[in-house]
Amino acid sequence: MSSETMTIFSPQLAARFDALVAKYPVRRSALVPMLLYAQDEVGYLSDAVIAEVAVRIGITELDVRNVATYYSMLRFKPAGRFNVQVCTNISCMLRGGYDLFDRFQDELGIGHKGVTQDGLFSLEEVECIGACCWAPAIQVNYDFHDDLTPDHVPAILDQYRAKAQSEGKAAHA
Amino acid sequence: MPRLVSHPDEVKIVTRRFGQGAANIDRYMELGGYEAAKKCLAQGPDWIINEMKASNLRGRGGAGFPTGMKWSFVPKQSPKPKYVLVNGDESEPGTCKDHLIFLHDPHAVIEGTIIAGLAIGSKLGFIYLRGEYRYLLEIMEKAVADAYAKGFLGKNIFGSDTEFQIITQSGAGAYEVGEESALMESLEGKRGVPRIKPPFPAVVGLYGGPTVINNAETIATVPHVIAMGGEAYAAVGSPRNGGTRLFGVSGHVERPGVYELPMGYNLKKIVYDVAGGVRGGRKLKAVVPGGSSTPVLLPEEIENLGMDFDQVGKAGSMLGSGGVVVIDDQTCIVEFALRTISFYQHESCGWCIPCREGTDWLKKSLTRFHAGFGTAKDIDNIQYLAENMLGRTFCPLGDAAAMPTLGFVKKFRKEFEDHLNGKPCPFAKHTEMAIV
Numbered sequence: 001m002s003s004e005t006m007t008i009f010s011p012q013l014a015a016r017f018d019a020l021v022a023k024y025p026v027r028r029s030a031l032v033p034m035l036l037y038a039q040d041e042v043g044y045l046s047d048a049v050i051a052e053v054a055v056r057i058g059i060t061e062l063d064v065r066n067v068a069t070y071y072s073m074l075r076f077k078p079a080g081r082f083n084v085q086v087c088t089n090i091s092c093m094l095r096g097g098y099d100l101f102d103r104f105q106d107e108l109g110i111g112h113k114g115v116t117q118d119g120l121f122s123l124e125e126v127e128c129i130g131a132c133c134w135a136p137a138i139q140v141n142y143d144f145h146d147d148l149t150p151d152h153v154p155a156i157l158d159q160y161r162a163k164a165q166s167e168g169k170a171a172h173a
Numbered sequence: 174m175p176r177l178v179s180h181p182d183e184v185k186i187v188t189r190r191f192g193q194g195a196a197n198i199d200r201y202m203e204l205g206g207y208e209a210a211k212k213c214l215a216q217g218p219d220w221i222i223n224e225m226k227a228s229n230l231r232g233r234g235g236a237g238f239p240t241g242m243k244w245s246f247v248p249k250q251s252p253k254p255k256y257v258l259v260n261g262d263e264s265e266p267g268t269c270k271d272h273l274i275f276l277h278d279p280h281a282v283i284e285g286t287i288i289a290g291l292a293i294g295s296k297l298g299f300i301y302l303r304g305e306y307r308y309l310l311e312i313m314e315k316a317v318a319d320a321y322a323k324g325f326l327g328k329n330i331f332g333s334d335t336e337f338q339i340i341t342q343s344g345a346g347a348y349e350v351g352e353e354s355a356l357m358e359s360l361e362g363k364r365g366v367p368r369i370k371p372p373f374p375a376v377v378g379l380y381g382g383p384t385v386i387n388n389a390e391t392i393a394t395v396p397h398v399i400a401m402g403g404e405a406y407a408a409v410g411s412p413r414n415g416g417t418r419l420f421g422v423s424g425h426v427e428r429p430g431v432y433e434l435p436m437g438y439n440l441k442k443i444v445y446d447v448a449g450g451v452r453g454g455r456k457l458k459a460v461v462p463g464g465s466s467t468p469v470l471l472p473e474e475i476e477n478l479g480m481d482f483d484q485v486g487k488a489g490s491m492l493g494s495g496g497v498v499v500i501d502d503q504t505c506i507v508e509f510a511l512r513t514i515s516f517y518q519h520e521s522c523g524w525c526i527p528c529r530e531g532t533d534w535l536k537k538s539l540t541r542f543h544a545g546f547g548t549a550k551d552i553d554n555i556q557y558l559a560e561n562m563l564g565r566t567f568c569p570l571g572d573a574a575a576m577p578t579l580g581f582v583k584k585f586r587k588e589f590e591d592h593l594n595g596k597p598c599p600f601a602k603h604t605e606m607a608i609v
Binding site: 023024025026028029030031032033035036057066067070071072073074088089090091093094095127128129130131132133134135139142143144146147 | 175176178254263264265266267268269271272297303304305306307308340342343344345346347348359360361362363364365366380421422423424425429430431461465496498499500501504509512513516519520522
């Protein structure tokens with residue numbers, strides 16, 4: 001498949017894939033990052049994403065699914081626009097990671113792997129995110145927020161609500 | 174933004190450019206960057222490997238294998254291309270040192286990769302970062318592009334006739350991929366399931382070619398070893414443990430952070446002096462010395478303990494990834510053990526039955542136990558289960574789950590007994606975890 005025809009990806013993403021597969025000694029090496037980048041754009045690994053990635057790499061859809069199900073960041077249904085990932089592993093747990101997770105649950109009215117009705121937020125309890133010395137820490141999509149207390153939660157959520165609003169306005173301008 | 178910390182006892186070698194804008198290539202060069210790579214290009218592979226051997230630098234990922242020796246295992250002549258693979262899949266709970274290296278000194282990783290490539294005669298290196306580190310991957314990608322633009326990477330590095338290329342790679346969430354053979358599988362676009370060894374990666378590695386795999390901290394240390402000279406670097410540490418280590422101190426301390434201290438530095442001083450002691454004036458209950466897979470140590474065990482691979486090993490634990498997790502006396506060890514095993518259960522790739530089933534049963538037993546439904550026999554069963562996982566799996570994840578569990582049960586048996594017969598947990602409030 002060339003990047004110009006039959007793609008569900010943006011031209012930028014399609015071009016990125018074309019560059020990526022050409023880079024490695026073996027085409028298939030692009031698979032894992034490619035799935036993640038596709039998910040970043042589409043929101044999740046839909047059947048269409050899996051089909052297209054399979055064609056671009058030159059392997060079967062089954063093979064793509066076999067690999068994709070191994071990696072915990074890859075998902076097969078939509079998350080919220082802002083996916084809140086709260087680390088509760090040991091270093092974060094010792095400094096209040098569970099209190100933080102509880103507060104996010106209360107504020108958002110959803111639990112682990114839940115999505116808010118407006119689709120704006122989803123919530124996940126996650127394993128260590130490599131911010132142990134600045135615990136407790138979370139990631140919202142790829143952004144880190146560290147050294148938190150439950151009282152920081154409303155402001156963090158407001159920050160992303162405001163971001164959604166300004167991005168929405170920009171899109172309609 | 175992760176905060177940088179400082180302490181007078183620190184010996185800043187690997188961290189010496191932190192906080193100085195060294196992610197910018199010109200700034201990195203002002204601070205002496207890329208001189209070590211140029212020197213290595215002039216001196217050749219044998220000289221590099223001798224310097225590395227003299228440095229006593231040992232792998233910072235956790236196993237502590239001597240880096241110079243690892244490089245020397247790669248055959249000089251190989252019909253297949255040779256590769257350098259940098260392991261930045263930092264995922265061991267309690268460990269965040271590579272996070273700071275990628276953030277503050279990405280060119281040190283690139284320069285170290287070039288030097289490793291020159292040492293083994295490789296033309297292609299990979300720098301693999303865990304998927305969660307997207308902003309750090311972007312910093313690395315920018316740094317690699319800048320190094321290409323300067324001619325430090327490419328067909329003719331530093332104007333020579335030597336080629337060296339670097340590809341950066343993102344993971345997508347998997348602790349197991351930090352194991353070297355699983356890392357290669359992931360980089361080949363497969364599930365991160367480990368390979369049977371031997372053959373070792375130095376002989377048959379990535380794409381079947383000889384491959385050197387080093388932790389990101391090890392690689393970032395390499396240019397400093399070359400700049401200082403192997404012997405001078407070795408002199409900073411303790412016998413057979415060259416140089417410094419980035420200790421990430423987390424948990425119940427006043428000043429958590431990543432501190433660079435000489436190998437062999439006293440663990441009690443790390444807790445009480447460097448990191449400011451136990452938070453809120455509480456008492457110390459235990460210390461996990463090197464990431465969540467290393468067996469827990471009691472306060473009396475850290476008194477005279479020098480933090481190097483050999484001394485911590487002798488004390489019945491491991492230096493591991495250098496992630497020191499400090500636990501105060503208000504913490505439930507059963508809950509801590511449960512959270513630890515839940516992690517390994519979640520991350521077990523499922524290939525080896527002792528690990529797949531063992532972590533699952535340990536999690537079930539500890540969940541029941543912590544909820545107050547344990548029986549006296551459960552304590553022995555937990556120990557029996559963990560003992561039977563040890564050494565029975567292809568990769569170290571099974572051991573990484575069993576070893577800390579054994580430590581908790583053996584050293585805190587009384588606390589397990591305090592949970593018996595429906596007694597409520599004396600400390601904790603969280604009995605349910607979402608991760609299953």
